[in-house]
Amino acid sequence: MKNKMKRILAIIVCISFILTFLPINSVSFAKPRYDVWKDKIKIYDADKKIKRAEAEYEGYKYIATFDKDTNEIKLKVKPLNTKKFDKSLDNLSLNEEKNFSVKVEYFDGENLKAKLIDEKTNEEYNIGDSDTVTAQFAIAIPIALGLAEALIASLLLIGKVIELFGEKYVEASEVIENVKNNKYEYYKAAIKNGILYIGPAIDYPTAFSRVYNFNLDVFCKNRDLARKLAQNVANSFPFGGFIRGPEKEGQSSIYFYHYHVYEILSPSSNSSYKLPCHIFFP
Known part of the structure; x- marks a missing residue:
């Protein structure tokens, strides 16, 4: 028992010695x-x-x-x-x-x-x-x-810029007039820290896939385009789906109207799944 205690004390002394002389910059801090x-x-x-x-x-x-x-x-x-x-x-x-x-x-x-x-x-x-x-x-x-x-x-x-996976996104309020007036109809979008950002312009197939396959946000040039995209995604699910909106979510800084898409999970029940993404419009 005494020998065992001696070994434990020896280990503690060795660890203390190492820590005493360990360079402080080798220690990881937050x-x-x-x-x-x-x-x-x-x-x-x-x-x-x-x-x-x-x-x-x-x-x-x-x-x-x-x-x-x-x-x-x-x-x-x-x-x-x-x-x-x-x-x-x-x-x-x-x-x-x-x-x-x-x-x-x-x-x-x-x-x-x-x-x-x-x-x-x-x-x-x-x-x-x-x-x-x-x-x-x-x-x-x-x-x-x-x-x-x-x-x-x-x-x-x-x-008012963020960079997501090598692509530039700008706070929506900064570019909304450009979105309304230029020729592009669909854009990547992202919500970060309660702020809506608009990214690069995309075509309709990319916008559809972004919502349907990846549950990612999209910004559309107008309400009709947003509703059509949302409805087309909902109709493409195996058992169908439906949309809700346009709506705003409280008083957050995500102050643009948008649609949500729901997937019907079973034809024999009323259960559905709300996609977490948003389809925004000005």
């Missing part, structure tokens, strides 16, 4: 929210089409720009003052200005996944929601990943 950085970030209009966000942190100035016409995002990181380093170390890059193109892969208003592409070397660095955030930043420049992510997210939020 990813900070963007509001951790909000007091450091200033956002303003550089001109009529360029939004600019900047911050200073640990001797560097971070400048992110968002072109509202092209959806292009750039990030610049430059030292505020030339620093003196031990000449025996290869730290020349720490005094260099770095310019990155930003490729946003996903942004739903809260979670961001993007790549920073060094415009000089074409090297790519992952930021945001990724399991492969690289340690190469320690070599390229000691960039604060959380701050870079917050700057980009802030610009997207100001621009």
